[in-house]
Amino acid sequence: MTTPAPAPAGTAPAPAGSGDLRVAVIGVGLMGADHVARLDRRTSGARVVVVNDFLAEKAEQVAAGVPGCRTVPDPFEAIRAEDVDAVVVASPGPTHGDLVLACIEAGKPVLCEKPLTTDSASALAVVRAEDAFVERTGRRLVQLGFMRRFDAEYAALKDLLDSGDLGAPLLLHCAHRNADVPPHFGSEMMINDSVVHEVDVARFLLDEEISAVTALRPTASRHAAEGASDPMMVLLETTGGRLVDVEIFVRTGVAYEVRTEVVCEDGSASIGHDAGLVRHSATAGEGVRAGRITPGFRERFGQAYDTEVQRWVDAARRGEVDGPGVWDGYAAVAVCEAGVESVRSGGRVEVRLADRAGDRSEVGAPA
Ligand code: ISE
Numbered sequence: 007m008t009t010p011a012p013a014p015a016g017t018a019p020a021p022a023g024s025g026d027l028r029v030a031v032i033g034v035g036l037m038g039a040d041h042v043a044r045l046d047r048r049t050s051g052a053r054v055v056v057v058n059d060f061l062a063e064k065a066e067q068v069a070a071g072v073p074g075c076r077t078v079p080d081p082f083e084a085i086r087a088e089d090v091d092a093v094v095v096a097s098p099g100p101t102h103g104d105l106v107l108a109c110i111e112a113g114k115p116v117l118c119e120k121p122l123t124t125d126s127a128s129a130l131a132v133v134r135a136e137d138a139f140v141e142r143t144g145r146r147l148v149q150l151g152f153m154r155r156f157d158a159e160y161a162a163l164k165d166l167l168d169s170g171d172l173g174a175p176l177l178l179h180c181a182h183r184n185a186d187v188p189p190h191f192g193s194e195m196m197i198n199d200s201v202v203h204e205v206d207v208a209r210f211l212l213d214e215e216i217s218a219v220t221a222l223r224p225t226a227s228r229h230a231a232e233g234a235s236d237p238m239m240v241l242l243e244t245t246g247g248r249l250v251d252v253e254i255f256v257r258t259g260v261a262y263e264v265r266t267e268v269v270c271e272d273g274s275a276s277i278g279h280d281a282g283l284v285r286h287s288a289t290a291g292e293g294v295r296a297g298r299i300t301p302g303f304r305e306r307f308g309q310a311y312d313t314e315v316q317r318w319v320d321a322a323r324r325g326e327v328d329g330p331g332v333w334d335g336y337a338a339v340a341v342c343e344a345g346v347e348s349v350r351s352g353g354r355v356e357v358r359l360a361d362r363a364g365d366r367s368e369v370g371a372p373a
Contacts (some may be wrong), residue, residue, distance in 0.1 A: 015270075027319050030056035030090040032105055033097030034068040034079045037119055037151075041094050046072050058084045058280040060097070067122060082108050087228035092322045095119060096151075103128045106332075109137045110147055111310050115322040120202055122335030126343050129336040130360050136332045145328040149318055150335040152206040156317065157310035159277035163268065164211055166275055168299060170335040173271030175212055180204040183263040185301065187256045192234040196254050197221070197345040201240055203264075204252045205341045206334060214244040216341045218356045221348040222306075229257040230256070255356040262306050263363060333362060 008064050034057050045054050058081045059065040061185070065077040068318050069125050081101070085093055085108045095105045095118040104124035109116035110132075123129040154160050167175055170244065182200050200308040205216060219242055223235035230236035237255035244250065265278035284297045300306040321328035337359060344355040 026091055027052040027323050028091045029094060029319075030057045030058065030078070030087065030092075031094045031096060032084060033095065033101075033119075034059045034064055034190065035265045036304075037097065038094070038096030039068050039312070041315060042068055042075075042095055044073060044312060045094075045319075048312055049316050051318055051323055056084045056087055057091055058097075073240060074245045075083060081105055085109055086112055087116065090114065092116065092319075099264060100124050103132055106132050107135055110139050112149070113139070115147050115149070115318075115327070117149045117151060117318045118335065120206075121198060121339050122148075122332065122337070122340070123339060124198075126340040129283070129339040131334045133360075135334050145325055146331060147234075148326050148332040148335070149321075149329045150206075150331065150338075151314070152330045152334065152338075153310040154203055154205070154207055154211075155309050155310075155330055156313040157307055160207065160210070160266070160310075163266065163275055163277050167211060167268060167270070171341055172268075172273040172275060173285045175268050176248060177269040178208055178211065179265075179267040179269070180207065180250065180252045181263060181265045182252060182254050182256045183260065183302075184256040184328070185258055185261050189231060191256060192231055192361045193223075193236070193238065193349050194346050196234070196236065196238060196256055197240070197349060198342050199255060201254050201345060202338050202342050204240075204244065204254075205338050205345075206252070206330065207266060208242055208244070208250045209334065209337060210330075211266075212244055212246070212248055212250075214246045214248065215359060216242045216250075216352055216357055217245045218243040219341060219344040219348050220354040221345055221352075223349070227255070227257060229259060231257070235349065238349070240348075242341070249359075262302045263299060263365050264303075264306060265300065279373065 014107060029045055029052055031038050031054055042054050045052050054075050056078050057065050057069045058078050069075045069077045081280060092115040093109050095116055097104055098257045099121050102118055104118055106118050120134055142145055182204055222239040227236055236257055237253060240252040240341060242250040266277035280299050282297055284295060286295050317328050340359055341357050348355040
């Protein structure tokens with residue numbers, strides 16, 4: 007559970023008032039534009055008032071579709087704007103750290119897509135900046151866009167594990183397969199962009215930190231990008247001695263397949279079977295049993311994104327954070343950093359997390 011620290015006497019939760027949360031969306035590529043549409047059409051209590059993108063034309067185009075929305079060419083100006091209460095950061099990863107720091111400085115809630123930053127030292131600096139803000143105001147501001155925690159299947163799996171019905175978890179098997187990815191998506195991006203979700207899922211489900219990473223590189227598929235190790239098997243060890251194996255395969259040519267199985271002392275449980283409609287029919291005289299596999303992550307996790315954003319808005323209006331926080335962002339960056347090192351060296355790499363100041367940011371489920 008990510009419970010915000012109580013506000014000390016005399017500090018009011020922000021934003022004040024009971025009106026809609028006025029949101030700036032920084033970066034309106036695929037994910038950012040999705041979030042603008044989600045906030046505009048499927049989220050209550052929020053309005054997108056500002057969008058920003060390094061492609062001015064793109065920003066204009068997205069803003070034109072949202073009543074009362076304007077573009078601001080400088081993202082930092084967008085964050086500081088008086089009519090902006092909260093910020094969604096969906097720009098390219100290397101820009102995230104400075105933008106989130108600016109949100110903290112402005113005292114504005116921020117939902118930041120992963121990664122928090124691109125290296126663990128700068129991610130820790132953001133943790134410490136939020137810590138200092140909490141010291142002063144009693145409020146947290148940063149939520150990370152690990153949407154799977156809001157997916158109904160992951161939430162059910164988490165509830166089952168927490169109920170204790172299956173005994174203690176021992177092993178976690180994760181498969182993460184994409185039909186295809188852009189040409190520049192090499193081995194390091196496979197860790198930073200894709201395995202990162204399994205890292206967060208492992209921390210979320212097992213309530214433990216990851217202590218070591220080993221990336222194994224079997225024979226590459228003939229469809230692999232030039233120089234990429236596709237597929238890979240990534241082994242994560244947790245501080246409690248549990249093992250997590252992640253198959254990452256980003257050019258299967260099939261569809262989007264994300265499966266998760268937890269093996270416990272008294273049973274096992276799995277999710278991600280695409281168990282929708284199964285059709286029985288004949289093709290060329292042969293009986294065929296067929297169902298549809300989700301094409302991509304935006305379809306598979308559409309409900310999770312909607313729930314994530316609605317809960318972020320509701321919490322921001324109360325002056326709270328209700329989801330994975332800045333520590334979760336930092337831990338994911340640190341584990342992926344070790345993962346990338348393991349891809350390069352071929353060996354096992356230990357993860358050394360900084361000391362956590364107090365127990366303010368937790369590994370567990372959103373409230
Ligand atoms: C993408 O960037 C995501 O964040 C998706 O959730 C993930 O499944 C996909 O593999 C990534 O490329």
